[in-house]
Amino acid sequence: xxxxxxxxxxxxxxxxxxxxxxxxxxxxxxxxxxxxxxxxxxxxxxxxxxxxxxxxxxxxxxxxxxxxxxxxxxxxxxxxxxxxxxxxxxxxxxxxxxxxxxxxxxxxxxxxxxxxxxxxxxxxxxxxxxxxxxxxxxxxxxxxxxxxxxxxxxxxxxxxxxxxxxxxxxxxxxxxxxxxxxxxxxxxxxxxxxxxxxxxxxxxxxxxxxxxxxxxxxxxxxxxxxxxxxxxxxxxxxxxxxxxxxxxxxxxxxxxxxxxxxxxxxxxxxxxxxxxxxxxxxxxxxxxxxxxxxxxxxxxxxxxxxxxxxxxxxxxxxxxxxxxxxxxxxxxxxxxxxxxxxxxxxxxxxxxxxx
Ligand SMILES: NC(=O)c1ccc[n+]([C@@H]2O[C@H](COP(=O)([O-])OP(=O)(O)OC[C@H]3O[C@@H](n4cnc5c(N)ncnc54)[C@H](OP(=O)(O)O)[C@@H]3O)[C@@H](O)[C@H]2O)c1
Numbered sequence: 270x271x272x273x274x275x276x277x278x279x280x281x282x283x284x285x286x287x288x289x290x291x292x293x294x295x296x297x298x299x300x301x302x303x304x305x306x307x308x309x310x311x312x313x314x315x316x317x318x319x320x321x322x323x324x325x326x327x328x329x330x331x332x333x334x335x336x337x338x339x340x341x342x343x344x345x346x347x348x349x350x351x352x353x354x355x356x357x358x359x360x361x362x363x364x365x366x367x368x369x370x371x372x373x374x375x376x377x378x379x380x381x382x383x384x385x386x387x388x389x390x391x392x393x394x395x396x397x398x399x400x401x402x403x404x405x406x407x408x409x410x411x412x413x414x415x416x417x418x419x420x421x422x423x424x425x426x427x428x429x430x431x432x433x434x435x436x437x438x439x440x441x442x443x444x445x446x447x448x449x450x451x452x453x454x455x456x457x458x459x460x461x462x463x464x465x466x467x468x469x470x471x472x473x474x475x476x477x478x479x480x481x482x483x484x485x486x487x488x489x490x491x492x493x494x495x496x497x498x499x500x501x502x503x504x505x506x507x508x509x510x511x512x513x514x515x516x517x518x519x520x521x522x523x524x525x526x527x528x529x530x531x532x533x534x535x536x537x538x539x540x541x542x543x544x545x546x547x548x549x550x551x552x553x554x555x556x557x558x559x560x561x562x563x564x565x566x567x568x569x570x571x572x573x574x575x576x577x578x579x580x581x582x583x584x585x586x587x588x589x590x591x592x593x594x595x596x597x598x599x600x601x602x603x604x605x606x607x608x609x610x611x612x613x614x615x616x617x618x619x620x621x622x623x624x
Contacts, residue, residue, distance in 0.1 A: 275350030306331035314392025328356030365418035416458035487547025492610025498584030501576030515606030
């Protein structure tokens with residue numbers, strides 16, 4: 270059946286123990302894993318940020334890659350950029366929160382390349398602000414993209430994978446899907462749901478030859494602070510979030526994150542927590558959940574901005590509050606993040622500047 274069984278048969282009990290310890294269906298000594306050349310990969314949320322880098326990384330591995338996002342103009346620009354690097358790319362716009370749209374996407378992608386071998390559920394949104402500014406709609410928006418936006422494509426692609434007896438689903442969740450972080454409540458609730466879905470699915474589809482990998486990034490320098498939504502004291506919320514997703518030591522280089530995700534995909538890992546801070550936080554919370562919540566309560570009380578009332582709407586995009594938060598020290602501290610935003614396509618093109 271699977272490589273796991275082959276390995277277990279070859280290596281006996283030690284092989285089985287090794288696989289269990291490392292949560293992998295491949296022998297760990299094969300550091301770079303099997304060749305992905307010729308595989309068809311669909312990466313959601315790939316017009317910018319981590320998704321764009323994953324599409325590029327899979328393309329460089331010799332994969333044929335379908336990229337998707339809502340904004341057709343930005344997606345088209347990303348497709349041109351990736352094709353100009355000699356990669357085999359097809360762009361298909363889609364709103365992942367709409368089930369029918371997702372079904373059309375999977376049908377078109379399958380018809381275009383003949384099949385989908387690897388689905389990478391990467392698309393996500395993040396709203397930053399205190400709990401008392403968040404509306405029910407904010408929770409629904411987060412669930413619609415960060416949870417349903419992974420479940421819809423997975424359900425649609427599983428039958429073809431089952432039929433072939435092979436396939437991979439890679440879910441990009443978040444450290445916010447393992448540890449409940451303040452000022453990110455809709456996001457953290459939706460990411461917990463996505464993590465549960467991903468981990469549970471792995472245990473049930475292994476019998477069909479399908480592997481599911483849960484990727485748990487900590488903060489990464491994707492430049493996404495420009496496209497995140499801010500509520501409450503928007504400039505201050507933008508300030509702490511942008512610093513966190515920029516400062517080295519706290520945040521991780523996004524290209525390195527993409528390379529590690531592709532490696533985890535090759536090795537069919539059960540889980541990969543990216544970055545040292547995310548690993549420390551996840552493990553500490555696993556051992557001491559009460560203490561973690563006490564510490565985060567203190568961080569929230571002492572360190573995070575306050576705001577008085579509910580605010581309707583989805584919040585304001587980072588690109589629109591950037592100027593209000595700016596000063597020379599902030600500019601200097603966020604140099605790496607702003608450089609990432611430029612390189613990883615976070616700035617809308619001329620047609621979309623007004624959005
Ligand atoms: N950056 C971090 O520090 C960090 C940390 C932990 C986890 N993560 C996770 O990593 C993933 C990528 O993050 P990122 O920083 O690269 O985000 P990003 O730069 O904001 O990119 C998000 C992508 O998702 C697409 N998208 C959003 N809503 C969509 C929808 N309804 N339908 C289809 N596409 C949609 C966006 O394009 P459109 O807007 O055009 O649709 C864009 O291509 C997310 O799941 C995020 O939660 C990020």
